[in-house]
Structure formats: C-alpha cells, structure tokens
Amino acid sequence: MNKPREFDPSVVAELRALLGERVSTASAVREHHGKDESYFPYAPPDAVVFPRSTDEVRDIVNVLRRHRVPMIPYGVGTSLEGHVLAVRGGVCIDLSQMNRVLAVHEADLDAVVEAGVTRKQLNEHIKHTGLFFPVDPGADATLGGMAATRASGTNAVRYGTMRENVLALKVVLADGRVIQTARRAKKSAAGYDLTRLFVGSEGTLGIITEVTVRLYPVQEAMSAAVCAFATVDGCTNTVIQTIQAGVPIARSEIVCENTIAAINRYKKTAYRVAPTVFFEFHGSSASVVEQAETVQAIAKENGGMDFQWATRPEERSQLWEARHHAYFACLQLRPGARAISTDVCVPISRLAECVRETMEDVKHYIAPVPLLGHIGDGNFHLMFLVDPARPEELELAKQFNRRLVERALRMEGTCTGEHGVGMGKIDSMRRELGEDAVALMAEIKRTLDPHNLMNPGKVVPAELLA
Amino acid sequence: MNKPREFDPSVVAELRALLGERVSTASAVREHHGKDESYFPYAPPDAVVFPRSTDEVRDIVNVLRRHRVPMIPYGVGTSLEGHVLAVRGGVCIDLSQMNRVLAVHEADLDAVVEAGVTRKQLNEHIKHTGLFFPVDPGADATLGGMAATRASGTNAVRYGTMRENVLALKVVLADGRVIQTARRAKKSAAGYDLTRLFVGSEGTLGIITEVTVRLYPVQEAMSAAVCAFATVDGCTNTVIQTIQAGVPIARSEIVCENTIAAINRYKKTAYRVAPTVFFEFHGSSASVVEQAETVQAIAKENGGMDFQWATRPEERSQLWEARHHAYFACLQLRPGARAISTDVCVPISRLAECVRETMEDVKHYIAPVPLLGHIGDGNFHLMFLVDPARPEELELAKQFNRRLVERALRMEGTCTGEHGVGMGKIDSMRRELGEDAVALMAEIKRTLDPHNLMNPGKVVPAELLA
Numbered sequence: 001m002n003k004p005r006e007f008d009p010s011v012v013a014e015l016r017a018l019l020g021e022r023v024s025t026a027s028a029v030r031e032h033h034g035k036d037e038s039y040f041p042y043a044p045p046d047a048v049v050f051p052r053s054t055d056e057v058r059d060i061v062n063v064l065r066r067h068r069v070p071m072i073p074y075g076v077g078t079s080l081e082g083h084v085l086a087v088r089g090g091v092c093i094d095l096s097q098m099n100r101v102l103a104v105h106e107a108d109l110d111a112v113v114e115a116g117v118t119r120k121q122l123n124e125h126i127k128h129t130g131l132f133f134p135v136d137p138g139a140d141a142t143l144g145g146m147a148a149t150r151a152s153g154t155n156a157v158r159y160g161t162m163r164e165n166v167l168a169l170k171v172v173l174a175d176g177r178v179i180q181t182a183r184r185a186k187k188s189a190a191g192y193d194l195t196r197l198f199v200g201s202e203g204t205l206g207i208i209t210e211v212t213v214r215l216y217p218v219q220e221a222m223s224a225a226v227c228a229f230a231t232v233d234g235c236t237n238t239v240i241q242t243i244q245a246g247v248p249i250a251r252s253e254i255v256c257e258n259t260i261a262a263i264n265r266y267k268k269t270a271y272r273v274a275p276t277v278f279f280e281f282h283g284s285s286a287s288v289v290e291q292a293e294t295v296q297a298i299a300k301e302n303g304g305m306d307f308q309w310a311t312r313p314e315e316r317s318q319l320w321e322a323r324h325h326a327y328f329a330c331l332q333l334r335p336g337a338r339a340i341s342t343d344v345c346v347p348i349s350r351l352a353e354c355v356r357e358t359m360e361d362v363k364h365y366i367a368p369v370p371l372l373g374h375i376g377d378g379n380f381h382l383m384f385l386v387d388p389a390r391p392e393e394l395e396l397a398k399q400f401n402r403r404l405v406e407r408a409l410r411m412e413g414t415c416t417g418e419h420g421v422g423m424g425k426i427d428s429m430r431r432e433l434g435e436d437a438v439a440l441m442a443e444i445k446r447t448l449d450p451h452n453l454m455n456p457g458k459v460v461p462a463e464l465l466a
Numbered sequence: 467m468n469k470p471r472e473f474d475p476s477v478v479a480e481l482r483a484l485l486g487e488r489v490s491t492a493s494a495v496r497e498h499h500g501k502d503e504s505y506f507p508y509a510p511p512d513a514v515v516f517p518r519s520t521d522e523v524r525d526i527v528n529v530l531r532r533h534r535v536p537m538i539p540y541g542v543g544t545s546l547e548g549h550v551l552a553v554r555g556g557v558c559i560d561l562s563q564m565n566r567v568l569a570v571h572e573a574d575l576d577a578v579v580e581a582g583v584t585r586k587q588l589n590e591h592i593k594h595t596g597l598f599f600p601v602d603p604g605a606d607a608t609l610g611g612m613a614a615t616r617a618s619g620t621n622a623v624r625y626g627t628m629r630e631n632v633l634a635l636k637v638v639l640a641d642g643r644v645i646q647t648a649r650r651a652k653k654s655a656a657g658y659d660l661t662r663l664f665v666g667s668e669g670t671l672g673i674i675t676e677v678t679v680r681l682y683p684v685q686e687a688m689s690a691a692v693c694a695f696a697t698v699d700g701c702t703n704t705v706i707q708t709i710q711a712g713v714p715i716a717r718s719e720i721v722c723e724n725t726i727a728a729i730n731r732y733k734k735t736a737y738r739v740a741p742t743v744f745f746e747f748h749g750s751s752a753s754v755v756e757q758a759e760t761v762q763a764i765a766k767e768n769g770g771m772d773f774q775w776a777t778r779p780e781e782r783s784q785l786w787e788a789r790h791h792a793y794f795a796c797l798q799l800r801p802g803a804r805a806i807s808t809d810v811c812v813p814i815s816r817l818a819e820c821v822r823e824t825m826e827d828v829k830h831y832i833a834p835v836p837l838l839g840h841i842g843d844g845n846f847h848l849m850f851l852v853d854p855a856r857p858e859e860l861e862l863a864k865q866f867n868r869r870l871v872e873r874a875l876r877m878e879g880t881c882t883g884e885h886g887v888g889m890g891k892i893d894s895m896r897r898e899l900g901e902d903a904v905a906l907m908a909e910i911k912r913t914l915d916p917h918n919l920m921n922p923g924k925v926v927p928a929e930l931l932a
Contacts, residue, residue: 149655152653163653164626180903181903182880183878183898184878184879185880187627187843188880189615189884190887190899192667193659193666200655217711217712220712244573244575244683246685248714283753286756287752290752290753343655345651346651378651378652409649413649414653414654425656433657434646440639444663447910
C-alpha cells in the first residue's frame with residue numbers, strides 16, 4: 001500500500017508554489033484518496049491537491065502535464081468500480097473544497113455549482129425555493145463525480161439520470177484549455193454535444209470543475225409506500241405494468257428478502273421479510289391518489305400485500321433513508337466483508353426473466369446475495385459479499401458477475417446501468433459495444449489526452465492507448 | 467446551379483456496380499437534392515445514391531473515401547440551415563429507401579427503425595399499440611435526419627428532444643467501420659456517450675443508418691386548447707408560471723397575431739387575431755381537468771381570453787395541423803418569398819424580455835415578421851420573408867438575426883434551439899461557445915473524418931480543418 005515510488009520532488013515543489021498548504025504527501029491522506037467503495041486493492045496517489053477554483057485546477061493540470069504525471073479527479077470517493085484509484089501513481093485532484101453553489105435560477109429551474117458540491121448540500125441550499133434536484137445515488141456524492149460517472153439512482157425512472165439533468169459543464173482539458181460546454185438554455189442544437197461527451201467520461205477526458213444542473217418543482221403531494229410481494233416476479237411484473245399503463249411513477253425500488261432483513265437489522269425497522277417494492281408518487285393531491293389507486297390494483301393482481309404508506313415528510317425521509325442505506329446494511333450481513341456490486345440494466349420486458357435466472361444462479365454462492373434495484377429502469381444490483389483476505393471468494397464472485405453480464409447482454413442490456421466502467425467493467429463494455437465502438441472511444445481519448453495522463457487505466461482498454 | 471464540375475466518372479461506375487439503377491446523375495435529381503428549406507443558394511451534388519441497407523452505405527462510403535469524394539447524407543431535405551447542400555460537390559446519400567420499421571418493443575417502449583423512416587410513418591405503424599413517438603418538428607422529417615440535427619418540436623417541453631429520445635444508433639464511420647452506439651437498456655454508464663456524440667453531428671462525423679427511439683403510452687386523456695391574449699407578454703408569462711407551478715404541460719406554443727392571421731388565411735380557420743398560445747394536456751382524465759383548471763386560472767391573471775377546447779382526436783389533429791403548417795402559412799404572407807427562420811432559445815426567465823425587445827426591433831423590417839415558438843422551452847422562431855432576387859433583403863434579415871442572436875447570448879441562451887448549425891450558424895456558435903470549445907469540435911471532427919469528407923462545410927469552421 002505504501003510501496004515506494006519514484007516521484008519527482010520538483011512536481012510537489014511546483015504544486016506547493018501554486019497551492020501552499022493545500023498539497024499533501026502525508027501517507028494517511030494519500031491512502032484515504034487511494035480507495036473507493038469497490039473491492040479493488042488500494043492504490044494511493046503520490047500526492048493530493050485541494051484546488052479552490054477552476055484557475056487553480058488549470059494551473060495544476062499545466063504543471064502535471066509538463067511533468068507527464070497522471071492526474072485523478074476525486075469527489076468523495078464513493079465510486080464502485082475503482083474510478084479514483086491511482087493505479088499508475090500521480091496526483092489526486094480533490095475537488096471537495098470547490099463546494100460553492102454559484103447560482104440558483106429559480107425561475108429557470110437550474111443551478112450552477114462547483115464540482116465539489118454534494119447532492120444533499122445542493123438540496124439543503126435550495127430547500128426554501130420549492131425546488132429540488134432529483135438524482136440520488138446511494139451515497140452523498142459530489143455533483144462533479146456524479147456527472148463524471150453518469151450517475152442515477154432511485155428517481156431516474158421519472159426524472160432521468162445525470163445524462164438528462166446536466167445542462168452544461170465547465171471542464172479543464174488535458175492541455176490546460178478551459179471550456180464551457182453549453183449555455184443555460186434548456187435545449188440547444190449548437191454543434192456537437194460536448195456536455196454529454198464529458199458526462200460519463202470518468203475523468204479520462206478532462207476535469208469537470210462546474211456543473212449546471214436542472215431542478216424540479218417539489219410537487220404538491222409526494223407519497224411513498226412499501227409493498228411486500230410473495231415473489232420477486234410479482235415485484236417486477238407490478239412495476240412493468242405500472243410503467244406500461246403510463247403512470248408517471250417517481251420511484252420504484254425493489255429489494256429482496258435478504259436485503260429487507262438486512263435493512264431491518266441495520267435501521268431497526270420492522271418491514272415484512274419478503275420481496276418488497278418501495279414506491280413513490282409525485283403530483284397534485286388528486287393525481288397522487290389516482291396513481292396510488294392504479295398501482296395498488298396492479299400490485300394486487302401480482303400478489304402484492306397491503307401498502308404501508310408514508311406521506312408526512314419525516315416518514316418519507318425515514319423510508320428512503322432505509323432504502324439508501326441498503327448497501328451499507330447489506331455489508332453488515334457479513335461483517336468485515338467487502339462487496340462486489342453488479343449493475344446490469346436490461347430492457348424492462350426481460351427484467352423478470354433476468355432477475356429470475358440470476359436469483360436461481362446465485363443460490364450457489366457461498367453467502368446470501370442481496371438484491372436491490374431500480375426496477376422501473378430495468379436496473380438492479382446484487383451484492384456479492386467477499387472476504388478480502390480470500391482471493392478465491394473474489395474470483396468466485398467475479399464468475400457469477402460474468403455470467404450475469406453475459407445474461408444481460410444476451411437480453412440486449414448493458415453491463416452497467418449507473419456505476420460506470422472504471423477498472424472493473426472494461427472487458428464487459430468491450431463485449432457489450434464491440435471492438436469498433438471501443439476503438440472509437442480510444443481515438444477520442446487519444447485526441448483529448450495524447451499522453452494518457454487523465455485518470456489512466458479507466459474506461460478505455462490500456463492496450464488501445466499504447 | 468448546373469455549373470460543370472470535374473467529377474471522376476470511375477466513381478459513378480463503381481457506385482453503379484454496387485447499386486445498379488440506384489445511382490443518379492440526372493440533373494433534376496441532383497437539383498432536388500441540392501436544396502433544403504433554407505435561403506441558401508442551391509448546391510447540387512454530383513450524383514445521388516439510394517442505398518437500401520447499412521452494408522450498402524458502408525460500401526458507398528468505402529468507394530467515396532478511396533476517391534476522396536465528399537458524402538452528404540439526406541433524409542427528406544427539410545432542414546433550415548443548409549445542412550444538405552453539396553457545397554463542395556460530392557455524392558448525396560439519400561436514405562429514404564431505408565424506410566423499414568425493424569422492431570417495435572411494446573413492453574419496453576422503444577422502436578428500432580431505419581434512418582429513412584419518417585416520424586409520421588412510425589406513428590402510423592405503431593398506432594395500434596397505444597404508444598406514440600413524440601418528437602415533432604414541423605415537417606414530416608426522417609428519424610435519421612432528426613437524430614442528426616438534434617431536432618425537437620412542440621412536445622419537447624414534456625417529452626424532450628432527440629437528445630433524450632434516442633436510445634442508440636447504428637452509424638457508418640468515415641473509414642467504413644459500422645458501430646452500434648449502445649444497446650436497448652433505458653440507461654447505461656458504459657463508457658463515452660457515443661449516441662449523443664452523433665445526435666446533432668449533422669452528418670459530419672458519420673452516417674446514421676438505424677435509430678432506436680423511445681416511445682410513450684398514449685395517455686388516457688389528451689386535450690388541446692387555444693387561448694388568445696392581449697399581449698405577447700401575457701402569453702410568455704402564462705407559460706412561465708405554468709411550468710414553475712409544476713404542471714406537466716405537454717405542449718405550449720406561441721404564435722403572434724401575424725402568424726395567426728396567416729394560419730387563418732392558409733387553413734381557413736377563424737382564430738381570433740391576437741397573440742395566442744396553443745396548449746395541450748396529457749394524463750388521466752382527472753389530471754387533465756386539473757391541469758387545465760390551473761392553467762386557465764394562470765392565463766386569466768395574465769390577460770388570457772376564453773379557452774377554445776379541442777378534445778376529440780380529429781379536432782386535436784386539426785388544431786395541431788394548423789400549428790404545424792404555420793411555417794408554410796407564413797411563407798404565403800409574401801408569395802414567392804423565402805424565409806430566414808431564427809431559432810434562439812433562452813432561459814425561460816429571460817424569454818418575455820427577449821421576445822419584447824425583439825418584437826420592438828423587427829417593427830423596422832420591410833415586411834411583417836411572424837413569430838412562433840415553443841415557449842415552454844424558451845425557444846422561438848421569427849420568419850424574415852425575403853425576396854430571393856434581392857440580396858439586400860437577405861442582408862437586412864441577417865442583420866436582424868445577428869442582433870437577435872447577440873441578444874439571446876447576452877441572456878445566456880443559444881443561437882439554435884433545434885434547427886442546428888449547418889452553414890448558417892457557424893459564426894453564431896463560435897460566439898456562443900468560444901473558440902476553445904469549437905476547436906475541440908474540430909479536433910473530434912479530424913479524428914473521425916481526417917479527410918473532411920463527411921458533409922464538409924457544415925458545423926465546424928472550415929479554417930479549423932485546413
């Protein structure tokens with residue numbers, strides 16, 4: 001973890017000249033920045049810098065490029081595929097001190113924030129406006145990190161992912177140029193979609209320093225409910241039929257009985273231990289009642305039991321906190337374990353089949369395998385709990401994941417609905433999109449980052465950049 | 467128009483070997499393909515080919531690349547910024563014979579079509595399914611062309627533009643590789659967003675041959691209404707307040723009194739001659755009633771007069787046909803004229819101000835200047851009617867447009883909300899996004915199309931490719 005590496009002291013000296021105390025080579029700081037929530041071995045950077053402005057990021061990039069030092073942007077380190085690991089050393093650019101909300105345009109339903117602002121911070125900041133920002137990965141991630149990984153979460157079924165909710169970005173390119181990818185107009189046909197080029201590029205094409213995001217009016221009524229089902233099939237079929245009926249459902253989250261048991265233990269809740277869907281409905285009071293009635297009828301036909309409602313804000317928060325903490329709750333199913341989280345997303349018509357075959361398969365894993373997911377989008381996660389001291393467990397979990405990815409691809413799905421490629425999904429992405437499409441990504445990468453300094457080892461297969 | 471050009475006869479011979487009769491050098495065919503709906507002078511290609519499959523497109527591209535001949539993809543020729551003009555000669559690739567709907571996945575709410583399928587053809591094809599495809603530029607454009615220009619239309623305020631509604635593309639690259647940009651999963655974080663790279667690339671990065679689009683359930687109730695206002699400000703304020711109230715309005719289209727008079731004359735309708743908003747509400751019956759009540763109350767406070775309702779499908783069709791034909795109706799305000807259509811889009815908080823200043827300015831134009839637009843998105847069009855025989859009129863209209871673009875940019879807007887860049891908006895785009903962002907587009911263009919053969923002269927400034 002602390003293996004010595006040759007690192008040019010003049011780089012640190014130049015960075016200190018720019019940033020003073022905001023450069024660290026302390027091993028605790030480096031180690032903290034050399035891991036994320038994934039199962040990959042730690043890979044600490046040689047130094048960590050804490051810029052406070054786009055200009056400082058540009059100056060850092062210019063120093064590092066001149067010295068041919070890798071640079072890894074960092075938000076809060078909650079990614080799941082090794083995105084922030086300094087696998088070739090280099091300098092971690094921690095953007096957490098760029099945490100100002102620069103502008104909230106209430107009338108336009110947008111906000112401009114620095115990359116280090118977290119989703120909860122933004123929502124706290126705009127609470128008084130009657131608006132909210134919907135994209136909610138489990139962790140309280142930064143908006144820069146969420147844009148970089150094309151994150152989504154429980155609201156995506158209605159409000160979309162970061163792909164739909166980023167209006168514009170400020171980006172520092174590898175050669176030090178700073179671009180604004182778009183203006184604040186809600187739509188534009190002005191040239192290539194540079195915004196979407198960087199959304200999901202995982203720090204490999206440039207460093208996002210500002211994000212303009214869309215906001216939404218808090219609806220008059222928001223009601224959440226939990227419904228247990230006899231089977232996982234009952235859950236998936238209910239949500240499929242709900243969407244096909246045109247109900248503008250705001251959230252529809254599945255958890256299996258393993259997950260709900262873990263939540264009960266971790267959160268001291270008392271949900272029935274059965275495959276369960278967490279629903280949320282947004283709209284006018286009348287519309288929410290109507291949506292709820294439609295969905296209850298559909299659920300009933302699919303073996304759904306009673307709906308447990310949460311309508312007061314604090315009840316709703318509790319309910320969604322339970323769901324958002326499912327990942328951490330499940331980790332406790334096997335204390336000391338780390339999780340390999342799968343992330344396939346399939347066309348919804350194949351979801352029931354995909355989940356069914358998968359649950360059958362994972363019966364043979366060495367531990368319970370909790371399932372949780374955004375079924376309205378066809379996206380679900382399994383958590384393979386592995387003992388990090390036992391490489392054979394990691395290998396076994398990876399075999400299950402490979403089979404799952406193959407299954408999803410056979411069903412015209414994707415290997416990653418929202419976690420991104422990082423280091424963990426590079427081969428899966430090649431199988432998904434084919435060599436020519438991935439080669440095109442490599443050509444774009446070489447164009448924007450000819451020395452392969454921007455978060456090297458992620459997204460694009462290394463041999464295509466040699 | 468028919469100026470002789472050196473064109474290597476062996477190219478035509480090679481194309482004929484591939485396509486037989488489906489290669490034309492007839493001057494009527496070439497002229498037909500050398501113009502769009504814009505004011506630009508005709509620029510016919512040297513030949514036109516009519517492929518019927520992606521493989522044929524690939525073979526054509528390989529022949530043309532080998533001979534260094536420009537290639538211009540063509541749908542139905544309804545673009546407004548000179549997108550299809552063969553300004554450097556070359557071969558027009560007319561995709562209209564690739565017009566098969568390849569798959570409709572009702573349960574997944576998507577369809578896969580060849581690039582030459584038009585939006586009306588698709589909607590006719592899926593009529594029995596209870597689904598529809600919402601994106602509707604005025605013309606019955608092809609889905610390939612709509613993807614290439616990032617088109618939108620009247621439904622975008624609720625359903626998004628082609629940016630949001632294309633799930634995946636099949637694209638023939640300049641070097642003959644064929645890629646599928648994504649699979650059918652509703653969301654994916656698998657690598658760079660190649661889909662969005664080609665959506666809006668206007669044929670300059672590759673030739674789109676297949677499009678996977680999102681479909682939506684036809685809602686239980688769909689009601690349209692027309693409401694006249696005392697002032698244009700009344701129209702814009704009504705729509706702004708509607709959106710801020712969180713009403714999920716499906717359409718909100720403004721026309722000024724000039725436009726409504728033109729529509730009345732062209733369509734034999736009898737709408738009150740005043741600034742008018744065309745609304746549409748989608749949802750359950752109860753929800754539509756509720757939405758309509760909210761909007762009527764807002765309209766009343768802003769000087770709106772009575773709502774004229776259209777609820778039966780044929781009435782709704784008539785109403786929207788009137789709106790969709792507004793462009794052609796306005797052309798008749800000055801017979802023989804061609805139109806320069808503006809396309810700015812601003813943050814909605816600036817819309818009223820932008821429209822007001824603009825209407826004041828255009829009072830000084832030589833003819834009435836109709837206004838129509840998608841105000842829910844902040845996007846509106848003015849039509850400057852020019853006599854093509856009088857270049858001074860064209861120059862005058864361009865001056866007005868330049869002032870309008872500057873005004874929109876000052877308000878953080880875009881020069882083009884939906885028409886695209888083509889030949890007409892290149893300089894505006896540079897002012898909008900800055901030299902570094904446009905230089906990045908040029909670098910991407912050079913990477914994908916090193917010989918500048920894919921629709922040359924469009925989007926990217928020529929001198930950046932020299």
